[in-house]
Amino acid sequence: MSKITIPIGPQHPALKEPASFKITLNGEEIYSMDMRLGYNHRGIEKACEQRTYIQSLYLIERICGICSHSHSTAFTQAVEELAGLQVPKRGLYIRTLIAELERIHSHLLWLGVAAHEVGFDTLLMYTWRDRELVMDHLAELGGNRVNYAVNTFGGVRRDLTxxxxAHxxxxxxxxxERTKYYAQVATEEATLIARLSKVGVMSKTEAETLxxxxxxxxxxxxxxxxxxxxPYAAxxxxQFxxxxxxxxxxYGRVxxxxxxxxxxxSIIRQLLKNLPEGxxxxxxxxxxxxxEVFSRYEAPRGEDCHYIKGNGTDKPDRxxxxxxxLANWRAVRKMxxxxxxxxxxxxxxxxxxxxSCTDRAIELVRPHGGEVLTWGALRQFGIEWHRRHGLDFADLNKKFSQRMERVK
Amino acid sequence: MTAEETIQSELVAQFPFLAEKFRVQRARRLWAEVPADKFDAVVHHLFEKMHFIMLCAITGLDEGATFGLVYHLGVPSGMMLSLKVSIPREKPEWKTLIGMFPGGELYEREVADLLGVKFEGLPAGLRYPLPDDWPDNEFPLRKDWQPKHAVAPAAPAGEVKS
Amino acid sequence: MAIFNILVFPGILFLVAAGLWFEFVDRRMYARMQNRQGPPWFQPLADFIKLLAKETIIPEDANPRLFAAMPVLALTATICAFFYIPLWNTTALFSFQGDAIVVMYLLTIPTMTFFLAGWYSTSLYSTLGAVRSLTQLFAYEIPLFMAVLAPAMLANDWSLAGITKFYAAHPLLALLNLPAFCVAMVTLLGKLEKVPFDIPEAETEIVAGAFTEYAGRHLALFRLAIDIEVIVAGSLVAAIFLPFGLTLPWWLGIIIYLLKITLVVALIAIMRTIMARLRIEQMVNFCWKFLAPAALAQLMINLVVKGFLQP
Known part of the structure; x- marks a missing residue:
């Protein structure tokens, strides 16, 4: 069989978000790969320059739906360092608690996705079921499943009861208990191991240079x-x-x-046991x-870095x-x-x-006209487009609230 | 002497011009400004002699007459040194560092796309992160860049009629 | 009566109903084992009707006649195979010496149609899926043939009805074929393209493999053909390896027959639940390294036993 190039993406069942990989195959073997990222580029870095710090915080929380707390914490830490704020211990503990809950939900989510990629849907269903426990806590603590908005400059916004x-x-x-079972499945299920070991190999030196x-x-x-x-926060x-x-x-990554x-x-138990008052x-x-400040944070996916340059006003300069x-893409090409x-x-x-994390930054460009829309215009455009197609959300909201009234 | 001061004295001994330009912000956070012609020597020294083997990010700054490039270098044990170099706005050209840090390829492409700095030696490849049909000479992270056509355009022809 | 048999019971109508029902059984078991609710009993039928109502899209580069003929061919071949298999007694609707081999070949036709369907769709994913279908066919076909024909050799009869008759008379000898039963079950997973051998339609790699370009009623027919293939393959396994309760009254026989199919479907669902998808080269290795020798061993055993039985 001669070499063929197969596109994976921008839309593909294996990808949950858009990215385009052009994979050149030699039979079933991958000869080379080229990738095109940037489909999720939203101009957040530029947008932050036009917003106040606190507005930027909420924008930055929306960089990513999985590690929203990672970005908001990294940003908050940077701003706190810039302003010289001393965050109370209890605030730091709660911040760290949310961070670890987020890590749990992210890792469980990943375990499920990884299992799905190798056609092991049972593990996907199990881990995602258990992930709901954490999601419920995040919703309880932050009021939302993904964008908890717990951070604020100088501490956190919500306290623990x-x-x-106890919950x-x-x-x-x-x-x-459940994770022990998954660890057992991952280390004992023969087909899973067959699919995961010796796949995507990268040596220590390569990992370091890339x-x-x-x-x-x-x-x-x-x-x-x-x-x-x-070390940061709590x-x-x-001990960990x-x-x-x-x-x-x-397999090692699993x-x-x-x-x-x-x-x-274990970290969460320690945090809750030693939670200071105040x-x-x-x-x-x-x-x-x-x-200028540079803040680092260990997100579930690895090191997240934020750099902020302040200019004495209420808006960041950069x-x-x-x-x-973004740091891992070069390694993927090798692996x-x-x-x-x-x-x-x-x-x-x-x-x-x-x-979404990788891409971030500009305003939307229409694919052919080359026109650039501001967010307000984009929002208006969206509302009008749906209205033209017979969907008026203003209307729907009214109907919905009326129905809720009736239910009461 | 703290670890930060050790690094400072070692670097300043090697590169006397850094004496004024080196700043210890707090534990594990060092900042330095390097003249463009000495940048290579400093980075090589940091990489080979002082174990700064991580390139965490490259920040592109628009500072009016110049563009600043901040290389955030790190030692795996946690020390961070942000090395800043300024290049003229009229001639935004700089050298690539992917020989030393292959993982920095995308960081450089990002700066090239968003700030319009040309990296000499960066191999041709797919752009990142702007769309393929993005107009030339439009660099969104420059302070003077404003989005054009800030009005909602009419729906393009051929769309489903309601 | 023959027309009734062919069209209604135990023919086409029954097959369609059983196919849809057991798709539900499979999906429900799979869901329950995964801690999910699972679909309601009419879901497969609802899916089928919905697909029928959807627009049919044929790729521009594809040959429209071949493209449309493939699902029909797959369906016809599986239904034909069904008529030669004894279900709840020891007689089949049609029977002749050598029909065991004909049934095996009829069951190969759907796989060939998957290949042709994928190949003529002219899309990359379809082509890859088609090639994988064929590669997989070469891996499982030989062990499957040997596993099915070893019992036939022992029975010294090449018609399925004859084989069942023989084992119904000597039920203990059927136990001798246990290794072949295991081999047949595993290779059936390959034939039916179920996890861990769903490589030709691996969703996360090649979207839907050979069926990527199919839509509407063509896809509906393909899915029906696959559902029916499960029943036919299950019946074949039941007839050859589980020849029990064949001499009972007809109504009890039918219940036992349905239980046997349920057993086969349950086995498939369990394997689907507990395993990950293999890679194509792992699958080929596995088939030739373990399944083919196991099937060969079964042949040897049956040859020796046959020597003792017929001095």
Whole structure:
């Protein structure tokens, strides 16, 4: 069979978000891969320059639906450092608690997606069921399943009640029990191991030179974790171990994430046990001083970096975001070469790609006209488009509230 | 002497011009400004002698007459050094670092796309992150860039009629 | 009477009903084992009707006649095969010496139609799926043939009705074919393209494989053909390897027959639940390394036993 090029994406069942991979095949074997990212580029970095710090915070929380807390914490930390704010201990603990809950939900989600990529839907259904426990807690603590908006400059916005603490502790036990079972499945199910080991291999040196981060790097025995190396929030106060694995393949990445789940349960228990009393936030100024800060955060997918340059006004001069997935793309290109086509989805999925995180930044451009829309215009355009097509949300909202009245 | 000061003294001993331009912000956060012609020497020294083997990000700054490029370099044990270099706005050209940091390819493409800095030595490849039909000479992260046509256009022909 | 048999019972109508019913059974079991609710009993029928009502799209480059003929061919071949298989007693609707081999070949036709359908769709995903279908066929076909024909050799009869008659008379000898039963069950997963051998239609890699370009009633017919193939393959396995309760009254026989099919479907659902999809080369390796030798061993055993039985 001669070489053929097969497109995966921008829309493809294996990808949950748009990205385009052109995979050149030699039979079933992957000869090379080229990728086109940027489909989710929304201009957030530019948009932040036109918004106040606090507005930017809510925008930044919406960079990604999975690691929303990661970005908002990294940004908040940077602004707090810029303003010289001392966050109360209790605020830091709650921030860290949400961070670890987010890590659990993200890793469980990934485990399911990875299983689905290799056609093991049962594990997908199980992990996603258990993930709901964490999602419920996040909704309870933050009022929303994905954008919790817990962070604010100088601390957090919501406090914990003793009831919530007891509830979380109880569910951590349940989750630990379930995770033990998944660890057993991952290490004992023959077909799963056959599909995962020796796939997407990358050596330690390659991981280091290509700049891989997070579980992707740690599965290649690169011992790096921002939580330990560059501690922030409440991490200096808790004991945990950085999970490293020497399999250097997708199987190793599964093990690292499963082990990190256990560490997260333990971190959450420690945080809730030692939760200090006191205020949860201090008041932050509207204007931030001029200066430059660089903030790092260990997101579920790896190191998340935010750089902020302030100019003494209430708007940042420059916000730069480096999401973990962006750091891992170069490694994917290396890992995927020489594998079978059947392995392409799992190798790509193994870095837990988050295209929204990667892309971020401008305003929307119409594909052919080359016109650029501002957000307000885009919103208006959307409303009018739907109205022309017989869908008026203003109308629907009215009807909905009327119905709710009647139900009452 | 703290670890930060050790790095400072070592670097300043090697590169005396850094004495004024080196700043220890707090634990594990170092900042330095380097003249464009000395950048290579400093980065090589950091990479080869001082174990700054991580390139965490490249930030492009629009500072009016110049563009600033901030290279956020790191030691795996947590030390971060942000190395800033300024290049003239009229001639935004710079050298690629992907020989040393292959993982930095996308960071450079991003700066090239959004700020319009040409990286000499960066191999041709698919652009990132702007769309393929993005007009030339439109660089959104420049301060003077404004989105044009800020009105909702009519629905293009051929769309489903309601 | 023959017309009634062919069209209604145990012919086409029964087959369609059973196919849809057992698709529900399979999906429901799969869902319950995954801790999900699962579809209601009429879901497969609703899917079928909905697909029939959908627009039929034929790719520009595809040959429209071949494209439309493939699902019909697949359906016809599976239904034909069904008439030669004894169900709840030891007689089939039609029977002749050698029909065991004909049935096996009729069951190969759907796979060939998948290949042609994919190939003539001219899309990349379809072509890849088609090639994978064929590669997989070469891997499982030989072990499957040997596994089915080993019992026939022992029975010294090449018609399915004759084989069932023989084993109904000597039920203990049927136990001898246990390895072949296992081989047949595993290779059936390959034939029916179910996890872990659903490689030709691996969703996350090649969308829907050979069926990517199919829509509307063509797809509906393909899906029906696959549902019916499950029943036919299940009946074949039941007739050859589970020849029990064949001499009972007809109504009891039918219940036992349906239980046997349920058993086969349940086995498929369980395997689907507990395994991940293999890669094509792992699948081929597995078939030739383990299944083919196992089937060969069964042939040897049956040859030796046959030597003792017929001095």
């Amino acid at each position: 003793p009831d919530e603490i 979380i502790l109880k569910d951590m036990d349940t989750l630990e 700049g891989a981060v997070g579980p992707t790097a740690r599965a290649c025995s690169v011992d790096r974790d921002v939580r330990r190396d560059d 991490y200096p106060d808790v 171990k950085v999970c490293v694995d020497d399999h250097c393949d997708v 093990l690292v994430r499963v082990n990190e789940l256990f560490e997260s349960y 205020p949860i936030a201090v008041k932050a100024p509207r204007r931030m001083p001029a200066g 916000v730069k975001i480096r999401a973990p997935t 995927i070469e020489g594998n079978y086509l059947a392995d392409a989805p799992i190798v790509i999925a193994a870095i837990d790609p988050c295209f």
